[in-house]
Amino acid sequence: MTMNRQETEQLIQEVLEVYPDATGKQRAKHLMANDPTLEKSNKCLVTNKKALPGVMTARGCAYAGSKGVVWGPIKDMVNISHGPVGCGQLSRGGRRNYVTGYSGINVFAEMNFTSDFQEKDVVFGGDKKLATIIDEINTLFPLVKGISIQSECPVGLIGDDIEAVAKQKAKEIGKTIVPARCEGFRGVSQSLGHHVANDTLRDWVLSNRDGQEPTIESTPYDVVLTGDYNVGGDAWASRVLMESIGLRVIGQWSGDGTLSELELIPSLKPKLNLLHCYRSMNYISRHMEEKYGIPWLEYNFFGPTQIAKSLRAIAARFDETIQANVERVIAENQAEMDAIIAKFRPRLEGKRVMLFVGGLRPRHVIGAYEDLGMEIIGTGYEFAHNDDYDRTFKELQDGALIYDDATSFELEAFAERLKPDLIGSGIKEKFVFHKMGIPFRQLHSWDYSGPYHGYDGFAIFARDMDMAINNPCWKKMTPPWKQKAVGADLAEAA
Amino acid sequence: MPSVMLRNNAAGDLVFYITKKDQEETVVALEHSGPNAWGGEIELADGSRFYLEPFAQTPKLPMTVRVKRL
Amino acid sequence: MSQDVNAIEQGFPLFNKPEYQDTFARKRVFEEAHSPEKIEQVFQWTTTEEYKELNFKRQMLGVNPNKVCQPVGAVLCALGFHKTLPYVHGSQGCVAYFRTYFNRHFREPIATVSDSMTEDAAVFGGQKNIFEGLENAKKMYEPEMMAISTTCMAEVIGDDLNSFVNNAKKEGRVPVDFPTPFANTPSFVGSHTTGWDNMLEGILRYFTLNHMEGKTPGSNGKLNLVLGFDGYLGNLRVIKRMLKEMDVEYTFLSDPEEVLDTPADGEFRMYAGGTTQDEIKDAPNAIDTLLLQPWHLIKTKKFVQETWNQPAASIQIPMGLAWTDEFLMKVSELTGKPIPASLEKERGRLIDMMADSHQWLHGKKYSVFGDPDSVTGMCQVLMELGAEPLHVLCQNGSKKWLKDITKLLKSSPYGQEAEVYTGKDLWHLRSLVFSKKPDFLIGNSYGKFIQRDTLHKGKEHEVPLVRIGFPLFDRHHLHRDTTLGYEGMMYILKTLVNAVMERMDQDTMVMGDTDYAFDLVR
Numbered sequence A: 001m002t003m004n005r006q007e008t009e010q011l012i013q014e015v016l017e018v019y020p021d022a023t024g025k026q027r028a029k030h031l032m033a034n035d036p037t038l039e040k041s042n043k044c045l046v047t048n049k050k051a052l053p054g055v056m057t058a059r060g061c062a063y064a065g066s067k068g069v070v071w072g073p074i075k076d077m078v079n080i081s082h083g084p085v086g087c088g089q090l091s092r093g094g095r096r097n098y099v100t101g102y103s104g105i106n107v108f109a110e111m112n113f114t115s116d117f118q119e120k121d122v123v124f125g126g127d128k129k130l131a132t133i134i135d136e137i138n139t140l141f142p143l144v145k146g147i148s149i150q151s152e153c154p155v156g157l158i159g160d161d162i163e164a165v166a167k168q169k170a171k172e173i174g175k176t177i178v179p180a181r182c183e184g185f186r187g188v189s190q191s192l193g194h195h196v197a198n199d200t201l202r203d204w205v206l207s208n209r210d211g212q213e214p215t216i217e218s219t220p221y222d223v224v225l226t227g228d229y230n231v232g233g234d235a236w237a238s239r240v241l242m243e244s245i246g247l248r249v250i251g252q253w254s255g256d257g258t259l260s261e262l263e264l265i266p267s268l269k270p271k272l273n274l275l276h277c278y279r280s281m282n283y284i285s286r287h288m289e290e291k292y293g294i295p296w297l298e299y300n301f302f303g304p305t306q307i308a309k310s311l312r313a314i315a316a317r318f319d320e321t322i323q324a325n326v327e328r329v330i331a332e333n334q335a336e337m338d339a340i341i342a343k344f345r346p347r348l349e350g351k352r353v354m355l356f357v358g359g360l361r362p363r364h365v366i367g368a369y370e371d372l373g374m375e376i377i378g379t380g381y382e383f384a385h386n387d388d389y390d391r392t393f394k395e396l397q398d399g400a401l402i403y404d405d406a407t408s409f410e411l412e413a414f415a416e417r418l419k420p421d422l423i424g425s426g427i428k429e430k431f432v433f434h435k436m437g438i439p440f441r442q443l444h445s446w447d448y449s450g451p452y453h454g455y456d457g458f459a460i461f462a463r464d465m466d467m468a469i470n471n472p473c474w475k476k477m478t479p480p481w482k483q484k485a486v487g488a489d490l491a492e493a494a
Numbered sequence B: 001m002p003s004v005m006l007r008n009n010a011a012g013d014l015v016f017y018i019t020k021k022d023q024e025e026t027v028v029a030l031e032h033s034g035p036n037a038w039g040g041e042i043e044l045a046d047g048s049r050f051y052l053e054p055f056a057q058t059p060k061l062p063m064t065v066r067v068k069r070l
Numbered sequence C: 001m002s003q004d005v006n007a008i009e010q011g012f013p014l015f016n017k018p019e020y021q022d023t024f025a026r027k028r029v030f031e032e033a034h035s036p037e038k039i040e041q042v043f044q045w046t047t048t049e050e051y052k053e054l055n056f057k058r059q060m061l062g063v064n065p066n067k068v069c070q071p072v073g074a075v076l077c078a079l080g081f082h083k084t085l086p087y088v089h090g091s092q093g094c095v096a097y098f099r100t101y102f103n104r105h106f107r108e109p110i111a112t113v114s115d116s117m118t119e120d121a122a123v124f125g126g127q128k129n130i131f132e133g134l135e136n137a138k139k140m141y142e143p144e145m146m147a148i149s150t151t152c153m154a155e156v157i158g159d160d161l162n163s164f165v166n167n168a169k170k171e172g173r174v175p176v177d178f179p180t181p182f183a184n185t186p187s188f189v190g191s192h193t194t195g196w197d198n199m200l201e202g203i204l205r206y207f208t209l210n211h212m213e214g215k216t217p218g219s220n221g222k223l224n225l226v227l228g229f230d231g232y233l234g235n236l237r238v239i240k241r242m243l244k245e246m247d248v249e250y251t252f253l254s255d256p257e258e259v260l261d262t263p264a265d266g267e268f269r270m271y272a273g274g275t276t277q278d279e280i281k282d283a284p285n286a287i288d289t290l291l292l293q294p295w296h297l298i299k300t301k302k303f304v305q306e307t308w309n310q311p312a313a314s315i316q317i318p319m320g321l322a323w324t325d326e327f328l329m330k331v332s333e334l335t336g337k338p339i340p341a342s343l344e345k346e347r348g349r350l351i352d353m354m355a356d357s358h359q360w361l362h363g364k365k366y367s368v369f370g371d372p373d374s375v376t377g378m379c380q381v382l383m384e385l386g387a388e389p390l391h392v393l394c395q396n397g398s399k400k401w402l403k404d405i406t407k408l409l410k411s412s413p414y415g416q417e418a419e420v421y422t423g424k425d426l427w428h429l430r431s432l433v434f435s436k437k438p439d440f441l442i443g444n445s446y447g448k449f450i451q452r453d454t455l456h457k458g459k460e461h462e463v464p465l466v467r468i469g470f471p472l473f474d475r476h477h478l479h480r481d482t483t484l485g486y487e488g489m490m491y492i493l494k495t496l497v498n499a500v501m502e503r504m505d506q507d508t509m510v511m512g513d514t515d516y517a518f519d520l521v522r
């Protein structure tokens, strides 16, 4: 059952009825039926507004955007969760940002460093504590390249001066120290945390080696991968693909990233900045373009169709060698992709999918599903802005449901009515839909699988969607003694 | 006086990016587009209009500038 | 690329293929990575006594803590009440994390709302958020109670919960008689266990403090039970079963057994089971309230004693043989019901298992970490098995606890070697096991990194982790098991002895080398 725009609008109205009037009016502005001809979303959709109190939003906070998304995966730095113990502990290890290295020795991404605020820190301030902590890190983890300070709620409320501490201590220990004002009450979601983190990259890292002689020679084929957090190894799958077409990847931001890879960028002046997650890293990309003349290009490595399209768009920015390489690589992988599609498409054809994810996946994965013959009937973002929806309309079929910052109630109601064959969303949603008997994949953590990027990733993606939808468990929800006898429906109807 | 970034997008259009609002709009009309003057009145795809003190030459983009809302 | 359609490989082992290993090598140039020799040298240094001393000199830095913040406990407690929606006053990010944390451990949906306080609330206070939050949540999710706790944001700005909630009711946002118990749960005080205790006390207070007239301890003939912060569904079930076998009527104050274990049958139940409001109101009429994890149910105990005038009889966590005996005898004493033959038989079966397995456990050394009550219980279990606690680490243990457990350990020949630590984290524990190696580590999933690190020093240094605790993220369904009662000790014994066997097999299956001892019978 694919709905047209009118039917979708109707459904939205029905679901809105449960809300108190004022709340319903607000929520109505975040829901719509897709119109692929629209260029701009600002006339029909309100985004990036405060989540309403009490509605059970899926959103996180600025700290999650800064420490969790942007800074956390930088592996050779220690990211201090500065404040009480909870935030750092609750977010430890949840995102599956893969790194290589020796944990606790030269990489620290998997660990949790906390200033574990006590009452006296809240009353008297935490700056002294922070200074001591930086020294202790430097003593116990001598190979650490730098330190970031990720502020939790109390820090901004008690008037600490973490910038001053950062400057002072950086001088003393001779390492990069980055203060991030990403307190959870700032902004309306993770999104502000991305922005804050980008600004700190700009102000405290990127220009650190300006004026120094480059230590590595640049080549005409240098690129940097930005906004790939290496969830389950995604950035690596993308990286090998970039390399296979003859490009040299000089840096990954920030999945499996290092401080050096950030600091080397201005001197290496890569030809192109390949931007994966626009939402979380567009700010620094714009800055690098303006300050260092490094242009950026958004790309999509989900599914063979989008991969080919993106590879060609990338190649167009380089010479014939790269363009020829791209055609060769696409051709070489064709057989493997054909085999994947031949195997899985018949098992997935026509299946209807609802998505609700974070930064870019609500639009980026659509092509991969379509390569498998599946159909997206609804999509939405937890914390997108209008520029994200601008980029979504044309990817999505006419009449599909769009929900911005959907509440738990809305998602359940929509799923109940649309009866999708698969839902792709997060851990908070997963088990609700398991109970309802709807196959589900986590699309933040890849449900402990991945990578899903690149050709290697698409094979895994196809396999995973198949196992989610076609596992025998979904058909067993009703005990046999409660199942209607075959033909009973017909008999009743007659 | 909002701070905006002017840049050319992949399609070659001039794009107006309002930093504070994370909002991107295509420029549909630019009063002076060089070579001796660049700037003046700017009209965006959504109909809003701004004024940019004209430059003597065509500037190198991208560039962050202050503009006046008209 | 390199996928075979009939054998598609994910991250591991995919990334061990040469094409990925090569790209990692190319990447290292831009990482300006330290040399492998340097890294190895520093690793070895972190396993030394010298490093341990430095590590223990740490004053301020927390590395890999083993505790979380108060509202986490408050949410778990609130989930245990009938049709109750946990409501957290403060920033929404925390709540997203709380839900996720429990989702991952229980593999269940967790319904909890926040009132999404942002910068303006930081300036003007969160009253408006409470108004809208209560109204929206009530209308949308139709709870019969909302149990309110706080994040640090609300605590730091000093919101007056009680008056905000009352004002919301005056404004008609929710009916005046709609139950809204609350607890202040500042994260910079105590830990998740404190938050659980605070929330329960808040709920009991809300329903009974001003309604004590006509309440008499013992008048309803029941027992109240309080489990406290715990990650095992089996623990609720085993206590209930034992009481049923004793024919004792009971009320669990906070009982999330159902809501954390709803079936997959096509219907999503946001609420299921749980302690009802009537049961809470009737609780002061019970014979007594037994606190199963007394080390962290401090406020609850005070309330029960001072307001309900119940003794809150002093018991140990019913973990292991003797303390389960004591628990049953206490129940029998309080209710006058005899301990039935069925439980005696169960006890006998446990002893039988202990006899069967003792030779594999006697003298084995264990490092244990976790919350005060469960760690105490685990030490007791180990010593009853003839096994020896070596390190006992409890980050959120109090001074009093430290004294008490030290006494317990000293009282047994098997506890003589044990070293007890409070206020220390898992990076301290890493140093401890490098300097004095136990046979096994017992604790939650975070312990896996210690196992990895010790293995890197060499197989002979490896300290395998036995996963008993909270949270358990990297194994499935262990939260269904039981650590309390005779049944709980059976589970622990089985887990421990088979961990020994696993290890024996690993060590002795080297063909032509150690496999003379690769026994079929053990």
Ligand code: SF4
Pocket (backbone or CB within 6 Å): A084, A085, A086, A087, A088, A090, A152, A153, A184, C069, C070, C071, C093, C094, C097, C150, C151, C152, C153, C187
């Ligand atoms: S901000 Fe406070 S309440 Fe929230 S997760 Fe962090 S420590 Fe816990």
Ligand code: SF4
Pocket (backbone or CB within 6 Å): A069, A229, A277, A279, A280, A357, A358, A359, A360, A361, A444
């Ligand atoms: S794609 Fe999603 S999960 Fe990934 S960083 Fe962007 S926002 Fe987050």
